[in-house]
Amino acid sequence: MKVLIADDDPQLVRALRITLAAHGYEVIAAPDGAAAIALAAKAHPDIVMVDLGMPRLDGVEVIQALRGWSTAPIIVVSGRTGSGDKVDALDAGADDYVTKPFQIDELLARLRALSRRAGAASVPPVITFGDVVVDLSRKTVTRAGARVHLTPTEWRILEFLARHPGALVTRQSLLKDIWGTEQVADTGYLRLYVSQLRKKLEADPGRPAFLLTESGMGYRLLADPA
Template structure:
């Protein structure tokens, strides 16, 4: 599997190249945003890992450029910790966000999760709530008949909830399903992704009636509200 690493810190890029290569990944690297877009078009990586604060073109600009032609998973690895930066990156089309400094085991777990592409079995149901339809076979979501773009991680969360409608899904179960381990500390990523899903699928995201949070426990998809 090929990973494009875009970061203007040569020491970090060197360390990631060594570590990822040791775990079986093929690594190509770009020192700035413009080079990242060019290299992505030439190399067609399976996963893109990028920083936000790069010269020539920042990370969000790279995400917008890539999302014009590829659905390859994008993971942001950045020293920016503000929620506004995370939301902006996710809105642009990133699939995950890891804050520097990071534990390499956690990063590898997230990469493994992003690399999973399991084909849906034919004949799977369509789950409906409000004006939203979730086609589990086609891995497609529509709202009032219009196609809704979800990132791969947003889809995984929604799919997990849609397969368990009305049931409390714990944070631990979601973390294990999406990132492959319960050991990853939930530092707000699930809340952030649920917020994004509500913006896209709820009539009033501030007062959700379908994608509900059970305080201290997890989340629940309510079909008939």
């Protein structure tokens, strides 16, 4: 089980590296937020431990970036005890929160619990299809090297499909993710937005090769192999 520790306290990182290694974990570490995102994209850790007060992107920004492409459990280990900090971290996508100073037995128990949830696969941070590159971490889309402007709703649809490359995504799933309820009636807006995405991303929008409609069910994004 590979654990990424993102913390700018070298003494704490050293102690955690020794302790976790003794319990069978493989530990990699990053001293700041930007390095944590880059290392996560390269190493694909099973669990991420994040401090909130880091240079070059704080912990909440790191969580938000990782949640753009990764389902790996994230545990915040921070000296901030305010409920607002905890709520912000959990709302950003963290799975657990431990306050410094902590008992190592408690941290290990939290890690074991998260380890049981770490089986879900993470999507690579960059998805490609044809001449299109979708960067889920930076939330950017390029086609043939040129930046493609998407509306917020177009991006959310593409992002949802890109997080499930090759899989059938039902209309109900998209409607719930974008509009917040399974009861939202499909009044044609979803088809309209997908049509707009095809015009921007497909070579022949009338005969799409990547953004496919599964009749009566939903949509599928055929991405290049990772």
